[in-house]
Amino acid sequence: MRNAFVEALIQAAEEDPRIWLLTGDLGYSVLEKFADRFPDRFINAGVAEQNMVGVAAGLAMAGKVVFTYSIANFPTLRCLEQIRNDVCYHNLPVIAVAVGGGLAYGSLGYSHHAVEDLAIMRSLPNLAVVAPGDPHETRAAVKALVARGGPGYLRLGKGGEACVHASEPVLAEGEALRLRAGGAVTLVSTGATLPMTMSAAAALAGEGIEAEVLSLPFVSPLCPSVLGQASRIVSVEEHGPGGLGGALAEALCDSPVRLIPITLEGGSCGMAGGQEYLRERQGLTVERIVEAARKLAA
Amino acid sequence: MPLSQPNSPLLVAPATGLEERLVLSGDEVGRWRNAGGPPTPRVLAGKAREHALRMVHRAKASHIGAALSMVDILAVLYADVMNVWPAEPEWPDRDRLIVSKGHGAVGLYAVLGELGFFPKEEFETYGQDGARLMGHVSHKVPGVELSTGSLGHGLPVACGLALGLPEVRTFCVLGDGELNEGSNWEAAMFAAHHRLGNLTAIIDHNKIQSLGRVEEVMSLGSIRDKFAAFGWYAIDIDGHDHGALRQAFSEISDRPTAIVAHTVKGKGVDFMEDQLAWHYKSPNDAQLEEALRQVAA
Numbered sequence: 071m072r073n074a075f076v077e078a079l080i081q082a083a084e085e086d087p088r089i090w091l092l093t094g095d096l097g098y099s100v101l102e103k104f105a106d107r108f109p110d111r112f113i114n115a116g117v118a119e120q121n122m123v124g125v126a127a128g129l130a131m132a133g134k135v136v137f138t139y140s141i142a143n144f145p146t147l148r149c150l151e152q153i154r155n156d157v158c159y160h161n162l163p164v165i166a167v168a169v170g171g172g173l174a175y176g177s178l179g180y181s182h183h184a185v186e187d188l189a190i191m192r193s194l195p196n197l198a199v200v201a202p203g204d205p206h207e208t209r210a211a212v213k214a215l216v217a218r219g220g221p222g223y224l225r226l227g228k229g230g231e232a233c234v235h236a237s238e239p240v241l242a243e244g245e246a247l248r249l250r251a252g253g254a255v256t257l258v259s260t261g262a263t264l265p266m267t268m269s270a271a272a273a274l275a276g277e278g279i280e281a282e283v284l285s286l287p288f289v290s291p292l293c294p295s296v297l298g299q300a301s302r303i304v305s306v307e308e309h310g311p312g313g314l315g316g317a318l319a320e321a322l323c324d325s326p327v328r329l330i331p332i333t334l335e336g337g338s339c340g341m342a343g344g345q346e347y348l349r350e351r352q353g354l355t356v357e358r359i360v361e362a363a364r365k366l367a368a
Numbered sequence: 369m370p371l372s373q374p375n376s377p378l379l380v381a382p383a384t385g386l387e388e389r390l391v392l393s394g395d396e397v398g399r400w401r402n403a404g405g406p407p408t409p410r411v412l413a414g415k416a417r418e419h420a421l422r423m424v425h426r427a428k429a430s431h432i433g434a435a436l437s438m439v440d441i442l443a444v445l446y447a448d449v450m451n452v453w454p455a456e457p458e459w460p461d462r463d464r465l466i467v468s469k470g471h472g473a474v475g476l477y478a479v480l481g482e483l484g485f486f487p488k489e490e491f492e493t494y495g496q497d498g499a500r501l502m503g504h505v506s507h508k509v510p511g512v513e514l515s516t517g518s519l520g521h522g523l524p525v526a527c528g529l530a531l532g533l534p535e536v537r538t539f540c541v542l543g544d545g546e547l548n549e550g551s552n553w554e555a556a557m558f559a560a561h562h563r564l565g566n567l568t569a570i571i572d573h574n575k576i577q578s579l580g581r582v583e584e585v586m587s588l589g590s591i592r593d594k595f596a597a598f599g600w601y602a603i604d605i606d607g608h609d610h611g612a613l614r615q616a617f618s619e620i621s622d623r624p625t626a627i628v629a630h631t632v633k634g635k636g637v638d639f640m641e642d643q644l645a646w647h648y649k650s651p652n653d654a655q656l657e658e659a660l661r662q663v664a665a
Contacts, residue, residue: 124524124551125524129529131513132528155515
């Protein structure tokens with residue numbers, strides 16, 4: 071996803087001279103392409119995220135559209151108040167980009183697990199919170215965030231994610247993308263859990279349960295009407311409580327819709343481990359999605 | 369010029385063309401484009417102190433000491449230095465000012481209202497339900513660039529403005545207690561590294577912060593030496609001496625400039641001066657009357 075991101079950003083920057091990229095001293099072998107192509111619009115702001123976001127806000131006040139790049143929680147929680155006060159309150163086009171959403175940097179330890187970010191960021195005003203499900207969605211999300219013009223948070227996986235979409239979809243703010251049709255139950259995924267959600271749908275089909283699969287990159291703003299007629303929903307995310315599942319629960323609680331959120335469970339994960347291993351340890355598995363869907367479809 | 373250069377005034381023409389602009393503008397720098405122009409800094413500062421006192425009295429609000437200590441800095445900036453235009457607050461070519469010590473809001477509102485950025489009658493709404501004149505500096509007020517109130521936010525944003533708008537000057541007023549916030553020192557490194565010669569930080573060094581004297585809470589030592597060590601051109605001046613302020617603002621370097629303005633908290637009202645209590649207290653009727661008498665003198 072990170073390569074798709076930087077390719078999409080370069081493409082956008084070719085067309086739009088307002089686009090700048092700031093990094094918090096991360097992005098080795100990823101950002102060089104942008105830096106080489108647009109040296110006057112690229113700044114390594116050093117290991118200083120609060121200042122990076124403040125500078126981005128100032129540049130945005132000067133008419134620029136600024137992407138700030140780092141990994142895990144560094145471009146969000148480390149400088150949360152700068153995002154809240156300087157960017158969101160002033161409604162400036164500054165888009166924080168985190169590589170390593172969820173447990174993508176699993177083996178690096180708790181500091182590098184971004185598993186509360188969706189809940190925290192979606193509470194901020196004016197901020198679009200976007201977690202693309204594959205490299206194609208990542209490209210579409212960059213375009214959607216630039217077109218939107220306001221504050222954004224783009225939560226990426228890491229690298230090497232499989233493509234789920236056959237080609238780049240058209241993505242407008244708040245829109246859901248349908249990957250699979252089915253009437254028995256709706257599986258809604260945000261971010262990098264899209265492939266495992268597709269696997270769950272395939273497993274369900276083997277049991278005769280046809281599941282609709284929606285990818286919902288925009289966790290915020292979220293309008294429940296994008297879910298159409300769905301009345302039995304399993305939400306899937308690589309995140310603790312308060313993310314997509316929480317957002318859907320808030321939006322749907324005064325409706326007859328049934329919702330089972332599949333999230334990471336058990337709090338912090340104090341051990342080394344790959345992404346797959348840590349997902350499983352915290353209950354984020356294809357089996358659990360299938361089980362929830364079965365329950366709703368029954 | 370190496371960043372390790374000793375701290376000495378550098379009157380080098382910056383790449384941004386600032387010097388050229390100053391030469392071309394001459395005495396006109398900072399003068400309004402509309403007829404009349406601003407009052408003198410002395411008149412502006414006196415009026416601003418009066419408005420600020422009336423606002424905090426009416427609203428029973430805090431922070432008058434912090435507002436009064438920076439009024440002279442703002443008065444000189446607006447009357448003599450900055451290219452701004454009250455009739456058109458968002459004029460694109462304006463110089464930018466960020467007041468990072470957002471709790472000093474009434475000082476800034478008083479100056480802006482006196483200059484006509486908004487009607488002076490609006491002072492009466494300060495702190496009232498639904499008003500845009502909030503207790504901390506608010507960008508909802510015409511002429512204000514950035515809402516502040518949480519300390520340590522202004523200087524990074526000022527760096528971004530200075531970088532994105534090389535053709536104008538960006539000023540940032542900070543408190544001294546505010547320098548406890550580490551984000552300022554991130555910005556100090558950034559500004560020096562990027563040679564933001566069009567950036568000027570003014571530290572309102574009134575020596576008192578929220579719970580005590582700056583030297584007792586967490587000693588800053590020499591603020592000038594700290595900024596100089598970070599690669600800025602840094603000077604100490606009397607922050608209530610309009611001539612010294614004007615001179616300091618006229619010195620252009622190819623590096624960012626830190627003006628350590630030695631000030632007195634509550635300046636202009638003898639019973640408020642250098643008193644921690646006036647970070648919090650609001651004058652009663654009798655105190656207001658006496659304070660207004662003193663600032664009018």
